[in-house]
Amino acid sequence: MRLTTKGRFAVTAMVDLAMRHGGGPVTLAEISGRQKISLSYLEQLFGKLRRNGLVDSVRGPGGGYCLAGDMARVSVADIIVAVDEPIDATQCGGKENCHDDHKCITHDLWANLNQHIIDYLQAVTLKQLVDKQKAKQSGVAQVHDMRDNTGKRERTPAAV
Numbered sequence: 001m002r003l004t005t006k007g008r009f010a011v012t013a014m015v016d017l018a019m020r021h022g023g024g025p026v027t028l029a030e031i032s033g034r035q036k037i038s039l040s041y042l043e044q045l046f047g048k049l050r051r052n053g054l055v056d057s058v059r060g061p062g063g064g065y066c067l068a069g070d071m072a073r074v075s076v077a078d079i080i081v082a083v084d085e086p087i088d089a090t091q092c093g094g095k096e097n098c099h100d101d102h103k104c105i106t107h108d109l110w111a112n113l114n115q116h117i118i119d120y121l122q123a124v125t126l127k128q129l130v131d132k133q134k135a136k137q138s139g140v141a142q143v144h145d146m147r148d149n150t151g152k153r154e155r156t157p158a159a160v
Contacts, residue, residue: 003080003087007083007085009035009037009041009045010045011076011129012037014049015130015133016031017067018071018129019130019133021067021071021130024066025062025063026066027064028042028043028046030064048082049083054068054074054082055068067126070127071127073125075125076121078122087114087117087118089110089111
């Protein structure tokens with residue numbers, strides 16, 4: 001499975017926007033300059049993000065975009081799905097017709113991987129990404145609880 005630039009850029013742009021939350025609307029030109037993402041590409045992505053209720057647009061002088069809701073309630077999966085990015089490692093797009101119109105012998109493996117990826121991306125919120133980035137920028141090494149893939153907790157430094 002490969003996440004394309006559409007999903008990666010959408011998450012990056014949303015983190016950039018969220019880091020400026022509360023300071024008024026942010027223009028796509030500002031995000032484009034900071035993140036080195038094409039302005040026309042951002043316009044396409046933010047159209048989809050707006051239609052899916054993740055951002056609001058403010059028109060006129062001083063306009064731009066702001067978050068439409070609480071960043072603690074927006075997951076990375078929400079962002080990726082909003083820009084029509086498929087999260088699918090199967091060859092058949094989950095339709096179970098990958099091998100002569102029936103399920104291939106490894107279909108369940110890839111379908112289970114999809115679920116793990118979706119679960120992980122749903123567990124990571126925009127607020128967590130913003131907090132981690134702000135901690136890195138301020139040089140503060142914080143310790144966060146992280147769960148490994150078995151569900152056990154491990155303590156790791158957030159910024160090294």
